[in-house]
Amino acid sequence: MSVRNQHSVSKVGLTVGFLALLGAVLLARQAPATEYELSLYRSTPVAVWGCLALAAATGVGVALTVDRADRGGPNRLRDAGLVLAGAATLAVVAMPLLRGYFFVGAGDSLSHLGWARELASGSLAPVNLLYPGVHTTAVFIGAVTGLPLRIALMLVVLGCYTLVFMLFVPLCVRLLDDSRLALAIGVLAALLLAPVNGISVHITAHPASQAILFFPFLLYLVLRYSTRPWRTRGVGGASRPAADDRVTAVGILLALASSAIVLVHPQQALNVVLFFGAIATVQALYRRRSADHPIATHRPLYAQTALVAVAFLLWAPRFPRVRGAIISTVTSVILEGPSAGTVVADKSVSLVAVGGSLLVVFVKLFLPALVLSIVAGGLLFALFTGRLSDERSDGTSLLTYLAAALVPLFAVFLLLVASSAGDMYFRYQGFIMVPVTILGAVGLARAAHALEGKRARTGVRVGLVVLFLLLLPIGAAAFHSSPHVYKPNQHVPESQADGYAAAFEHREPGTEFRGIRGGPRRYVDLAYGTERARTTLEFPGYREGVGEAVFTRANYTELRDEDYYLSVTDAEYESETRLYDGFRYGEAGFRALETTPGVNRVRANDGFSLYRIDAADR
Numbered sequence: 001m002s003v004r005n006q007h008s009v010s011k012v013g014l015t016v017g018f019l020a021l022l023g024a025v026l027l028a029r030q031a032p033a034t035e036y037e038l039s040l041y042r043s044t045p046v047a048v049w050g051c052l053a054l055a056a057a058t059g060v061g062v063a064l065t066v067d068r069a070d071r072g073g074p075n076r077l078r079d080a081g082l083v084l085a086g087a088a089t090l091a092v093v094a095m096p097l098l099r100g101y102f103f104v105g106a107g108d109s110l111s112h113l114g115w116a117r118e119l120a121s122g123s124l125a126p127v128n129l130l131y132p133g134v135h136t137t138a139v140f141i142g143a144v145t146g147l148p149l150r151i152a153l154m155l156v157v158l159g160c161y162t163l164v165f166m167l168f169v170p171l172c173v174r175l176l177d178d179s180r181l182a183l184a185i186g187v188l189a190a191l192l193l194a195p196v197n198g199i200s201v202h203i204t205a206h207p208a209s210q211a212i213l214f215f216p217f218l219l220y221l222v223l224r225y226s227t228r229p230w231r232t233r234g235v236g237g238a239s240r241p242a243a244d245d246r247v248t249a250v251g252i253l254l255a256l257a258s259s260a261i262v263l264v265h266p267q268q269a270l271n272v273v274l275f276f277g278a279i280a281t282v283q284a285l286y287r288r289r290s291a292d293h294p295i296a297t298h299r300p301l302y303a304q305t306a307l308v309a310v311a312f313l314l315w316a317p318r319f320p321r322v323r324g325a326i327i328s329t330v331t332s333v334i335l336e337g338p339s340a341g342t343v344v345a346d347k348s349v350s351l352v353a354v355g356g357s358l359l360v361v362f363v364k365l366f367l368p369a370l371v372l373s374i375v376a377g378g379l380l381f382a383l384f385t386g387r388l389s390d391e392r393s394d395g396t397s398l399l400t401y402l403a404a405a406l407v408p409l410f411a412v413f414l415l416l417v418a419s420s421a422g423d424m425y426f427r428y429q430g431f432i433m434v435p436v437t438i439l440g441a442v443g444l445a446r447a448a449h450a451l452e453g454k455r456a457r458t459g460v461r462v463g464l465v466v467l468f469l470l471l472l473p474i475g476a477a478a479f480h481s482s483p484h485v486y487k488p489n490q491h492v493p494e495s496q497a498d499g500y501a502a503a504f505e506h507r508e509p510g511t512e513f514r515g516i517r518g519g520p521r522r523y524v525d526l527a528y529g530t531e532r533a534r535t536t537l538e539f540p541g542y543r544e545g546v547g548e549a550v551f552t553r554a555n556y557t558e559l560r561d562e563d564y565y566l567s568v569t570d571a572e573y574e575s576e577t578r579l580y581d582g583f584r585y586g587e588a589g590f591r592a593l594e595t596t597p598g599v600n601r602v603r604a605n606d607g608f609s610l611y612r613i614d615a616a617d618r
Helices: 003-029 046-065 073-093 108-121 133-145 149-176 180-191 207-227 249-264 266-289 302-318 320-336 340-353 358-384 394-417 425-452 457-476 494-505 521-528 530-535 548-553 570-579 587-592
Strands: 231-233 239-241 512-514 564-569 599-604 608-613
Touching: 003 046, 003 073, 046 073, 046 180, 046 457, 073 149, 073 180, 073 457, 108 133, 108 149, 108 521, 108 530, 133 149, 133 207, 133 249, 149 180, 149 207, 149 394, 149 425, 180 425, 180 457, 207 249, 207 266, 207 394, 207 425, 249 266, 249 302, 266 302, 266 394, 266 425, 302 320, 358 394, 358 425, 358 457, 394 425, 425 457, 494 521, 494 564, 494 570, 494 599, 494 608, 521 530, 548 587, 564 570, 570 587
Parallel strands: 512 564
Antiparallel strands: 231 239, 564 608, 599 608
16 A cells, blocks of 8 residues: 555544544433443443544554654654544543543542542641642642532543643653654553552542652653753863753752652652662762763752652651551561462452452453563663663663662562552552553564564554554553452442431431441541541441441341441442352342341432441340
8 A cells, every 4th residue: 555545544544533532422421320330331332432442443553554754744643643542541531520420439539539628628738638739639620610529539530640641651752762653652551551450559539549640740850851961071071060050941840740749649759769769879870980871961860859858758757647657567577477468368269259360350450561561671681681772872871760760669569568568569560560661662662663674564563553452452441440350330429429428417416327348437538528537526437337247147236235327328239249249248138128127227319228227126
C-alpha cells in the first residue's frame, strides 16, 4: 500500500474511531445506574464497550503504523491516534462518572469524602489533616464549578490524577528516547496504568494512589531539571556556573511539586526523597570519578533533595500516625518477621473457595506490569553490560538515574515484605511501576528500532499493535473492582448513603449499630465527618460486625445483652451471595433476618435495610 493510500485509510479509521468514542459516551450517559451494580463492566451496555474497543483499537493501529514524515501529515495522524486511544482509556476509567454513579469507593474513599466535607465546612483545618492535597483540590473544584463535593472528588481522582499519569509518562519517555515511535509507545504504556494493582493502589479516592499517579509529573521535572547543563567552560578550561543557573522556571516548579506531594501523601513523598537521593548520589560519584561524562555536567539535585526531605520532616512527624507506623514497621521486622506469606496464604484459601486461583488473579492484575518489567529488565541489562550504542548521551544518562533510583525503592519493598505490615508492600510495587513503565516503553522502542534494522518494518509494527491490543483490555478490565478479579464493585448508590444517613438521624441514642462484616464506620465518617467520628463522636458500634458464626446460626439475640441495630445493604447481599457464593455469609442467613423472633426491620429503602435486634427475646 502506498503512503498516500495508507494515510487515507488512517483518516477514515480515525473518523470512525472518534465517532465510536462519541457513541460510547452518549450510550453510557443514557444508561445511568439506578441500583447497586456488582460489576460495572457487566452492568454497562455491551454497545458501550464495543464502541470503546473500536476506538482504542483504531487509535493504537494508527499511532504505531503511521509515522513517516510527509509534510507533517503522518505526525498529526499519529497524534490523533494517540489522543483517540487515550480518550477511550480515560472513558473506561471515568465510566462511574459517565454512568452517573452517586459515588465510587465504598471503603477508604468514603472516609476521605468525610474529611473533604469537614474541610469544606471549615470544621477541620487543612494543617490538621495528614494528607489534605486531594481533599482540598476537590473542595476547590467543587466551589469553583458548583458541583457536589462527591462529584468533585470523583472528578479529581478519576480524571485529573489519571490524566497527569497518562500525559507525563510519555513525556518522560521522550526525554530518554526522542524518536516518534518511543513517544507513541510511551503513551500506550501509560494507558496500561500498571501502578494500579487493585490491592493497595486504586483509582478511587485514596491519597497514596493519587500520589503515585502524580509522581510522573515530578519525575518529568526532575529529568528536565537535571539534563540542562549547570556549568560552562571558562577561559583556560576552568568551569563556572552559568549566568542563569541559580534560579530556573523548571527548578521553581519542581520545588513546588516536590512540596505538594508531601501534602498528597507523605509516605510517597518519602519515596521521592529516596528517589532523589539516589540520583544525587550518582551525580556526586560521576563528578568525583568521571568529570568528562555528561552526568558530571548535569544540574545537581542536591538542593531539591534537601527541600523535599525538609518538607517531609516539617510536615509528617507532627502526626502520631506517622510515628506509630514507623515504629510498628521497624518493630515487626525485628521481632515478628514477615507476614507476606501469611497474607498470600489467606487470600489463596479464600480464592480457591470461590473458584479462583492466585495464578489467575496474578495474570488479571499484573500481566501488563510483568511484561513492562521484563522489558525494563532487559534494557537495564543492556545498560549495565555496555550494549547500548549511545552510552554517553543524555538519554542513557537518564537511564542510569532511573536504574540507581530503583535500588532504594526495592530495598524498602523487601523491608516491608519482611515485616508484618500486611500487603503494604503492594504500595511500593505500585510506586516502582512508575519508573518501570517508563523504562519498559523505552526498551520496547529500542528493541523495535533494532529489529526494524534487520527485518521488515511492517512486521515489527504489527507485532507492537498486537501486543498492546492484548495488554490494553487486560489492564482496563482491572481498573475497577469487579467479580472479574474476585472483588465487588465499589459502587455506592444514593439509596445506600441515604439509608445510613436516615438511620443515624432517627436512631435511639446509645443503641449500638452492627454490620455484617464490620460496623458502619465509613458511613459514620461520611455523615458526621471523619475527624469528628474518630476523635470525639464516640459512635456506638463504629467498627463492630455480627461475625460469621452469629450470622450463619441466626442467633442474633445472643450476641449482646442489650438491643442493637443491624444494617444490611444490597451491596453486601450481592457480594456475599453472588460473588462469594455464600462462602462466609450465605443466603440462609439473610433470609433468617425476616423470620427470626426478636429481629424486626425498622427502616428500608431500595438499597438499605435496618433491623433492630431485641435482646429480650433471647
